[in-house]
Amino acid sequence: MLEKSKQIRNTFYEEANKANSIQELAELRDSYFGRKRGLLTLLMKQLRDVTPDNRAEIGKELNELKLELESALERMKGQLEVQVLNDRLASEQVDVTLPGNRRLLGHAHPLSQVGNEIEDIFYSMGYSIEDGPEIETPYYNFEALNIPEHHPARDAQDTFYVSDSLLLRTHTSPVQIRTMETRRPPLRIICPGRVFRHDNPDATHSPVFHQVEGLAVDEGITFADLKGTLEYFLKAFFSERTKVRFRPSYFAFTEPSAEVDISCFVCSGKGCRICKMSGWIEVLGAGMVNPAVFNYVHYDPERYTGFAFGIGIERFAMVKYSISNIQHFYESDLRFLEQF
Numbered sequence: 001m002l003e004k005s006k007q008i009r010n011t012f013y014e015e016a017n018k019a020n021s022i023q024e025l026a027e028l029r030d031s032y033f034g035r036k037r038g039l040l041t042l043l044m045k046q047l048r049d050v051t052p053d054n055r056a057e058i059g060k061e062l063n064e065l066k067l068e069l070e071s072a073l074e075r076m077k078g079q080l081e082v083q084v085l086n087d088r089l090a091s092e093q094v095d096v097t098l099p100g101n102r103r104l105l106g107h108a109h110p111l112s113q114v115g116n117e118i119e120d121i122f123y124s125m126g127y128s129i130e131d132g133p134e135i136e137t138p139y140y141n142f143e144a145l146n147i148p149e150h151h152p153a154r155d156a157q158d159t160f161y162v163s164d165s166l167l168l169r170t171h172t173s174p175v176q177i178r179t180m181e182t183r184r185p186p187l188r189i190i191c192p193g194r195v196f197r198h199d200n201p202d203a204t205h206s207p208v209f210h211q212v213e214g215l216a217v218d219e220g221i222t223f224a225d226l227k228g229t230l231e232y233f234l235k236a237f238f239s240e241r242t243k244v245r246f247r248p249s250y251f252a253f254t255e256p257s258a259e260v261d262i263s264c265f266v267c268s269g270k271g272c273r274i275c276k277m278s279g280w281i282e283v284l285g286a287g288m289v290n291p292a293v294f295n296y297v298h299y300d301p302e303r304y305t306g307f308a309f310g311i312g313i314e315r316f317a318m319v320k321y322s323i324s325n326i327q328h329f330y331e332s333d334l335r336f337l338e339q340f
């Protein structure tokens with residue numbers, strides 16, 4: 001039995017050297033101290049069969065072996081626990097030099113940016129910024145702007161009617177009428193906002209879009225003031241090299257009226273795809289306020305003159321950034337929006 005004890009001690013240490021985890025260590029303990037099949041347990045049971053003469057010596061030896069192996073198992077368990085903790089600390093270590101996760105930052109929509117830019121330029125010229133309702137009466141949207149009943153612009157195909165007596169404004173010009181009703185000249189205002197027209201969405205049309213309309217009224221305002229103001233604005237918005245051209249046109253609200261073109265900044269006037277080979281790009285409509293409009297707001301047309309203009313914010317953004325489809329502005333596609 002002493003021989004057997006020696007053998008158990010040797011195999012225990014051999015196997016203990018191979019145990020690399022808490023789990024393997026537990027299995028090792030079980031194979032020596034297990035209640036039914038543990039090698040040391042079985043050996044100690046055999047002590048009963050030993051002759052009384054030898055029992056004291058062998059019992060002492062087996063008890064020493066038991067204590068030795070138990071303390072060895074405790075020691076190894078402690079070492080393994082330290083190792084597990086160290087491994088975990090190493091694997092969970094934070095490398096502060098690694099780049100962080102990039103979070104997408106929001107910013108102003110391109111239409112807001114262009115709108116703000118337009119507002120800033122006119123604000124610097126002494127214009128105030130006015131606001132008004134999006135749901136209007138036909139009087140403010142049409143009649144007071146010299147657009148009588150049966151005028152093509154009133155056609156139901158162009159206008160969203162909320163009821164017989166209310167509609168969604170088709171331009172921001174009603175704000176000009178409302179402002180003139182409450183203030184006396186001199187007046188220099190711009191009216192930015194959403195407008196609504198019964199158009200099917202396509203590359204150049206949207207049923208909802210954004211305008212900035214402007215109005216200046218004072219004694220002695222002439223077409224030259226209109227030209228100078230718009231030239232200054234267009235050079236400030238597009239570039240100092242921009243050339244500006246006025247072509248005769250017709251709007252009910254103004255007389256005379258003009259379409260305003262800028263020289264193509266892509267080809268500098270030689271002709272390209274952007275300007276449809278003409279060298280010019282149409283950007284806005286303008287004109288001198290029709291004296292008939294002043295009658296509606298009780299301004300004396302003999303004393304006051306004024307000019308007005310209408311800017312499409314989408315149009316300006318599309319021209320400035322060479323965007324070919326107006327729908328990009330409304331699709332909330334980050335691949336598009338992140339470019340601004």
Ligand SMILES: [Zn+2]
Pocket residue numbers: 264265266267268269270271272273274275276277279280
């Ligand atoms: Zn061109």
